[in-house]
Amino acid sequence: MTHNATLTRRSIRKFKDVKLSDALLTEILKAGFAAPTAKNTQLWEFIIVDDMKILNAFKEVHRFSIPLINAGLGILVCGDTSKEDHDGYWIGDCAAAIQNMLIHIEELKLGACWIGVYPNEERMAMLEKALALPEHIKPMGFIAVGHPDEQKGPSERYNPEKIHRNGFGKR
Numbered sequence: 328m329t330h331n332a333t334l335t336r337r338s339i340r341k342f343k344d345v346k347l348s349d350a351l352l353t354e355i356l357k358a359g360f361a362a363p364t365a366k367n368t369q370l371w372e373f374i375i376v377d378d379m380k381i382l383n384a385f386k387e388v389h390r391f392s393i394p395l396i397n398a399g400l401g402i403l404v405c406g407d408t409s410k411e412d413h414d415g416y417w418i419g420d421c422a423a424a425i426q427n428m429l430i431h432i433e434e435l436k437l438g439a440c441w442i443g444v445y446p447n448e449e450r451m452a453m454l455e456k457a458l459a460l461p462e463h464i465k466p467m468g469f470i471a472v473g474h475p476d477e478q479k480g481p482s483e484r485y486n487p488e489k490i491h492r493n494g495f496g497k498r
């Protein structure tokens with residue numbers, strides 16, 4: 328079978344001390360821009376964060392954000408709520424962009440980990456301040472990304488018991 332990056336992708340939290348090139352970063356971002364958005368609003372904004380002062384300050388409000396420190400680079404995916412057609416759509420739109428990038432990162436043989444931001448108010452407020460986000464730009468999630476320094480096998484989570492047909496519990 329051909330390599331299927333959706334099946335092999337895992338969260339990578341350790342990274343080599345090698346800077347990610349701008350060309351690779353652009354490749355990854357293109358995958359984000361290719362994601363679907365409700366009513367095609369493309370309401371996302373991508374903020375590259377490689378200022379260690381900001382990444383270290385974020386760790387103070389989110390103790391599981393160490394992968395960002397290890398990578399030395401994060402892509403913060405934000406939603407422009409002023410462009411939303413319906414309240415709350417920005418969350419799914421941003422999540423789709425994040426997942427698209429995670430898959431492409433796997434295809435590029437790089438490593439990444441989704442670092443949760445929304446809906447934690449403390450994390451959101453810290454980033455809104457540190458990155459001077461306008462009121463209508465909401466931080467959804469960070470991607471720590473870099474050259475991987477750990478290897479993981481596929482997750483093998485396929486479970487027919489979680490699959491239903493025309494009603495819960497019906498197969």
Ligand SMILES: Cc1cc2nc3c(=O)[nH]c(=O)nc-3n(C[C@H](O)[C@H](O)[C@H](O)COP(=O)(O)O)c2cc1C
Binds near residue numbers: 338394
């Ligand atoms: C919304 C969301 C938030 C997450 N936040 C974090 C996080 O803050 N820190 C972290 O190390 N991993 C985080 N993860 C990664 C999950 O822990 C990981 O996807 C899960 O354990 C499954 O492992 P896998 O990605 O290797 O398949 C997050 C994943 C999602 C979808």
